[in-house]
Amino acid sequence: MTMKSNLSHQKGAGRGDILLGLVGLFLLYLLYDSGFFTAEAWADFNRRFYQNFVKDSRYMMLVDGLKATVFMTSGATVIGVIVGLILSVIRVAYKGGVPIPILNKFAEAYISVLRGTPAMVQLLIWNFTIFASARDLNTQYIAILAFGLNSGAYVAEIFRGGIESIDPGQMEAARSLGLSYGSSMRHVILPQALRNVVPMLFNEFIALLKETSIAGYIGIDDLTRAGQNIQALTLEHSQPLVMVAIIYLIIVLFLTHLVRKLENWLSRGKRG
Amino acid sequence: MNDMIIEVKDLHKTFIRKDTGTELKVLQGISTGIRKGEKIAVIGPSGSGKSTFLRCLNRMEEPTSGVITFNGEDITSPKCDINLVRRKMCMVFQHFHLFPHLTVRKNLTLAPVDLKLMTQDEADARAHELLSRVGLADKIDEWPDRLSGGQKQRVAIARALAMNPDVLLFDEPTSALDPEMIGEVLDVMKELADSGMTMYLVTHEMGFAHQVADRILFIDKGIISEEGTPDEVFDHPKQPRTIEFLSKVLRR
Numbered sequence: 001m002t003m004k005s006n007l008s009h010q011k012g013a014g015r016g017d018i019l020l021g022l023v024g025l026f027l028l029y030l031l032y033d034s035g036f037f038t039a040e041a042w043a044d045f046n047r048r049f050y051q052n053f054v055k056d057s058r059y060m061m062l063v064d065g066l067k068a069t070v071f072m073t074s075g076a077t078v079i080g081v082i083v084g085l086i087l088s089v090i091r092v093a094y095k096g097g098v099p100i101p102i103l104n105k106f107a108e109a110y111i112s113v114l115r116g117t118p119a120m121v122q123l124l125i126w127n128f129t130i131f132a133s134a135r136d137l138n139t140q141y142i143a144i145l146a147f148g149l150n151s152g153a154y155v156a157e158i159f160r161g162g163i164e165s166i167d168p169g170q171m172e173a174a175r176s177l178g179l180s181y182g183s184s185m186r187h188v189i190l191p192q193a194l195r196n197v198v199p200m201l202f203n204e205f206i207a208l209l210k211e212t213s214i215a216g217y218i219g220i221d222d223l224t225r226a227g228q229n230i231q232a233l234t235l236e237h238s239q240p241l242v243m244v245a246i247i248y249l250i251i252v253l254f255l256t257h258l259v260r261k262l263e264n265w266l267s268r269g270k271r272g
Numbered sequence: 273m274n275d276m277i278i279e280v281k282d283l284h285k286t287f288i289r290k291d292t293g294t295e296l297k298v299l300q301g302i303s304t305g306i307r308k309g310e311k312i313a314v315i316g317p318s319g320s321g322k323s324t325f326l327r328c329l330n331r332m333e334e335p336t337s338g339v340i341t342f343n344g345e346d347i348t349s350p351k352c353d354i355n356l357v358r359r360k361m362c363m364v365f366q367h368f369h370l371f372p373h374l375t376v377r378k379n380l381t382l383a384p385v386d387l388k389l390m391t392q393d394e395a396d397a398r399a400h401e402l403l404s405r406v407g408l409a410d411k412i413d414e415w416p417d418r419l420s421g422g423q424k425q426r427v428a429i430a431r432a433l434a435m436n437p438d439v440l441l442f443d444e445p446t447s448a449l450d451p452e453m454i455g456e457v458l459d460v461m462k463e464l465a466d467s468g469m470t471m472y473l474v475t476h477e478m479g480f481a482h483q484v485a486d487r488i489l490f491i492d493k494g495i496i497s498e499e500g501t502p503d504e505v506f507d508h509p510k511q512p513r514t515i516e517f518l519s520k521v522l523r524r
Contacts, residue, residue: 172332173369173428177383177435178359187382191373 018253022246029242052239058230065226066247072143072222073209079148080208081201084155087111089185091156092163096171098181107156114153120214122146127218143215151208158204162197163189198266202259206252213248223247277439277470278329278361279305283338285324285494298324300494302338306439311471313481313502316491317517322474325491326441329472330354330361343438359387362432366444368424370416376403376427377412380434395434402430406460422453426460433464440464442473478521482506490514 030045053059087107094104114122126146131137166189174184216225227244231237285299298321306312314322327333329340331347331354340348347357371379380402381395390398403409406426416424425445432440442461446454458480465471465484475481481488481502488505490498490513498511506522509515 167369169365169367169369170371173363173365173371174383175355176330176332176358176363176365177431178355178357178387179383180355183386187386188371188373192371195373 015257018257021253022250025246025249029238032238048234048236048239051234052230052236053243058233061221061226061229062223062243062247065221065223065244068140068215068220069209069212069223072140072147072212072215072220073205075141075144076147076151076208076212077205079144080151080155080204083149083152084157084159087152087156088159088163089190091160093181093185096181111153111156114150115157119147119150119211120217122150123214123218139218139220140215143212143218143220147208147212150211151204155201155204158197158200159193162193162200165196166192195266199259199263202255202262206255206259209251209255210248275308276305277308277343278472279339279341280329281339283325283328283340284336285321285328285333286336298494299328299335302491302494302496304489304496304499306470306472308438309468309470310487311465311469311473311485312487312489313485314472314474314489314491315476315478315481315517316489320491321494322489322491323443326363326443326472326474329441330358330363332363359383359389359435360438361441362435362437362439363441363443364425364428364432364445366448368416368421368428368448370419370424370427370431372416374416375412376408376414376416376419379416379427380431383431384434389435398434399430402433403427405433405463406430407456420453421449422456425449425453425457429457429460429464439470439472442471442475444474444476446475446477476521478506478518490517492517 053062087110090100090103090107094100123143123146127139127142131142134142170188170192171184174188175181179187212222213224215222216228221229223244227240230240234240281303283299283302284297287296287298288294289296302325304312314325316322324333328335335348338348339346342357342361345352345357347354370376371382374382377396377399380399381390381392384390384395384398385392400409400412403412406429408423408426408430411419411423411427416427419427429440429445445461446457449457454477458477461471461473461480462484473481473485483502485502488500488502489496490505490509490511492513498505498509498514505514506518509518
């Protein structure tokens, strides 16, 4: 409850702010890149722009990179939500008196280890240690696993907060009718908790999108790496990466906008 | 003694505060019981343990010691499946605890259908019948948050009735209601009582307890300090604590 109202009280960027931000960013870049708005500088910019993105359809490298980024983010989100849900239910159930001390210890350890070490190190360990001998496995799947399991630890805490925000009376009422703990969780607690945490899950998805930019370290040509690949081809120092940054920003701002819509819709949907 | 539905022997409940380890002895040896069709009102000062007593009956609170039998079965034994007991001993709460994400209909049918006691169609029909009984048939597809407090509590009563319980436990069912809504809930409970339902009622509504109950338990400091018919307890109380308590609550 409180989490949701906190979120919905944030005054966020509207469509106008987004556009303004983009234009400003682009202008700043132009200033930095060309020094002055001379005809030569503009021509030079255009020439390099052509080199970087148009010649030999190099923009396709960015498109393919974006595809990899979106694919990894989506896959990791699915794993993250499933793992997070399981971990949070284990922890809440244990606290609520279900005798599963070993599972609970495991969940606690999982969460503290995966949250306590850098995602990058985890990614490298998955790729170069655990799956070191599985060379015919698509590295993108390894990345999805690494990012997904990492995200699961964070999602677990989101879910736990969501479940614990539900009035204990709901569980009592369900149990008082003879429903088992599991049924009460499934039919009464989780549907309400889920509704409360949807905006935060979406934010986790957005965070993941940015986090996958380290996938290049295990040789995946994601969006970030695609920018670097263009750099290597054209020996151009700034345009490709700034373009990459703008693409991330557009996606993130768009998703943030969606979350806000979703929050409004959810709070309107909340009856009473 | 065969018609006793619930029998309680020497029930103790001690809460232990986790941070300080201090013990709070809420129930200190309660022995009582309820017959089929009997209505018992439990009264007493706040903090006396009357709600805890009720919540021990369906093991919402685990009794520290003592024996509770329900239809002859020891429900404090580890072998007892408490979920089966609760189907037949339903509870109505002070704060209703309707499921806000489900319609009134689903609130009533969730448990019977999930426990495979009824099909959805049967449960729907039963829901309609029970809602008519509490005067809310037109609210069957409404969301709980759209209902007034009194309507919510009537739905909560119907939800408990949907399980066809042998006993209903009422835990201060009117204490969270605005005064003008208390009457409609008491009317429903009166009708239930007249229909022969076995009821435990923790309440501060002395007038209603007097009118409906067969027996009054006065619980003070974790024990039943006085019990008897409404006339005996209300009109001729013997214990000084009972006299003091009644003089305070009846003065209004």
